[in-house]
Amino acid sequence: MRRRLRLVFGAVAALLLGAALWEGYKAVGSDDGASLFGVRVLPRADDSAMPHVLDILRRFGEPELAGGDPIWLVVLDACLFTLRSVAVGFGVGAVIGLVLAVVMQRFRVVERGLLPYVILSQTVPLIALAPVIAGWGGKLSLGSYPWQPWMSVATIAAYLAFFPIAVGMLRGLHSPAAIAEELMHSYAAGWWRTLVKLRLPASTPYLFPALRLAGAAAVVGAVVGEISTGTRGGVGRLVIEYSREATGDPAKVYTAMIGAALLGLAVAALVGAAEFLLNRRRRVLV
Amino acid sequence: MTAVALSGVGKVFNAGRADQVVALTGVDLTVESGQFVSLIGPSGCGKSTLLRLVADLIPLTTGTLTVAGKPARKARLDQEYGIAFQQAGLFEWRTVLRNVELPLELRGTGRRERKRRAEEMLELVGLADFAAHYPAQLSGGMQQRVAIARALAVHPPLLLMDEPFGALDEMTRERLQDELLRICAQTGTSTIFVTHSIPEAVYLSDRVVVMSPRPGRITDVIEIDLGPRSEATRQSAGFFAGITKVRRALRGTPAPASASAEVAAG
Numbered sequence: 129m130r131r132r133l134r135l136v137f138g139a140v141a142a143l144l145l146g147a148a149l150w151e152g153y154k155a156v157g158s159d160d161g162a163s164l165f166g167v168r169v170l171p172r173a174d175d176s177a178m179p180h181v182l183d184i185l186r187r188f189g190e191p192e193l194a195g196g197d198p199i200w201l202v203v204l205d206a207c208l209f210t211l212r213s214v215a216v217g218f219g220v221g222a223v224i225g226l227v228l229a230v231v232m233q234r235f236r237v238v239e240r241g242l243l244p245y246v247i248l249s250q251t252v253p254l255i256a257l258a259p260v261i262a263g264w265g266g267k268l269s270l271g272s273y274p275w276q277p278w279m280s281v282a283t284i285a286a287y288l289a290f291f292p293i294a295v296g297m298l299r300g301l302h303s304p305a306a307i308a309e310e311l312m313h314s315y316a317a318g319w320w321r322t323l324v325k326l327r328l329p330a331s332t333p334y335l336f337p338a339l340r341l342a343g344a345a346a347v348v349g350a351v352v353g354e355i356s357t358g359t360r361g362g363v364g365r366l367v368i369e370y371s372r373e374a375t376g377d378p379a380k381v382y383t384a385m386i387g388a389a390l391l392g393l394a395v396a397a398l399v400g401a402a403e404f405l406l407n408r409r410r411r412v413l414v
Numbered sequence: 415m416t417a418v419a420l421s422g423v424g425k426v427f428n429a430g431r432a433d434q435v436v437a438l439t440g441v442d443l444t445v446e447s448g449q450f451v452s453l454i455g456p457s458g459c460g461k462s463t464l465l466r467l468v469a470d471l472i473p474l475t476t477g478t479l480t481v482a483g484k485p486a487r488k489a490r491l492d493q494e495y496g497i498a499f500q501q502a503g504l505f506e507w508r509t510v511l512r513n514v515e516l517p518l519e520l521r522g523t524g525r526r527e528r529k530r531r532a533e534e535m536l537e538l539v540g541l542a543d544f545a546a547h548y549p550a551q552l553s554g555g556m557q558q559r560v561a562i563a564r565a566l567a568v569h570p571p572l573l574l575m576d577e578p579f580g581a582l583d584e585m586t587r588e589r590l591q592d593e594l595l596r597i598c599a600q601t602g603t604s605t606i607f608v609t610h611s612i613p614e615a616v617y618l619s620d621r622v623v624v625m626s627p628r629p630g631r632i633t634d635v636i637e638i639d640l641g642p643r644s645e646a647t648r649q650s651a652g653f654f655a656g657i658t659k660v661r662r663a664l665r666g667t668p669a670p671a672s673a674s675a676e677v678a679a680g
Contacts, residue, residue, distance in 0.1 A: 329505065
């Protein structure tokens, strides 16, 4: 109980510290920022570049456009829309990553041949990839169900999410000691049963950090995917739309960015909750 | 009844390559049912390799090897033996009970029978109260006892042990030696026990097989007859005589002619 209290206290303190730094810089920083040899090294601190924290919070309560829904509701809706792409992308990415890891573990040749491409896949700039995926999407359909733009976004999220899982799980599947593998061999356990009884359980310490990374990657993928494919309805789109209004309404774009950040936190929390539930089942009471 | 029979067994690692190693050559050995046989020798003499050949964890290069009258591979598939290593090698995500259940699970034993057998084995090694614990909560000696219980869970006619007490302190070691002898007597299990401790080999064994390296081979087999073991056995003249015999066999090089004859035969 005391640990939980300290955790909550720490989170609140971190938030307050962040806000204090923001406001502190605003108070001492020059409105034009600071430049060194023509390169700006410190951001401008005027109200249009760095609105007051309270202004941003207040902006959440005000309508998006005159007479419209309050902005917190618009951002929440957009986040939920994006969450669908994130969830689908994360799920698909996790399955693909897991299957890749299992196949790479099983066949040394595949690991040697495939792993470089898996790593290479992450060096392709997302901005270049997104329009291509969106373009393919226009020609696809899932049976009678037409391809939706959010599916392209989910594909991009999956593209980023599969990587940490493939790499993390590969390490996890390789992690059992040689003696444990010999033991399974002595029990006449084949590949599949060694996988189920030994490799998969042994890889859970590697799985959850990988899932956390994948969750974050899926959020980034979805937001960037929305921006670069121009998909409407998500929080990525809001960031773009609101940033166009930044001169007149500087607080607005920050509401969308905070929304995107909260979405990432929510996904991380979901993964954490799953880990907690699994660990509770097998908690070690020392 | 013969538990294990090896004749002319040889093992070559990396055959035909620059780093070829002759690990074992010309090994003839028979272990009768219910017998306790120790393999002793300096490191590199192939005693662990010999054990792994019997366990069919590695294939042999020459000779024949039968376990319970079957080829080693068939014996492994039929789970004719239980095995324990220097490290307990318990699965840390399973409770003690579920660790002992593992070989039964893989054999397709029903849930209830599995639990009953595992509990019986834990009783045998004196850990019945720790069934619900996780390996990380146990001391090294207790973990090793769980590993022995796991090796015995399928009631194998043969127990293979590779320096199972090597990492334990002397007190725990002696206690576990007594427990092992009691369990083997109680279950009628034959045992092949790899060790590099001379007193341990003498105390436990009916026969001590002395091995020598480069190439790994059997140089001597010493019969030990100490009768039922007790605390007094460790102080008895016969025990020390046995130790002296084994030590001599380990040190004294046998007639070089016979060794080179074995190499030629292998």
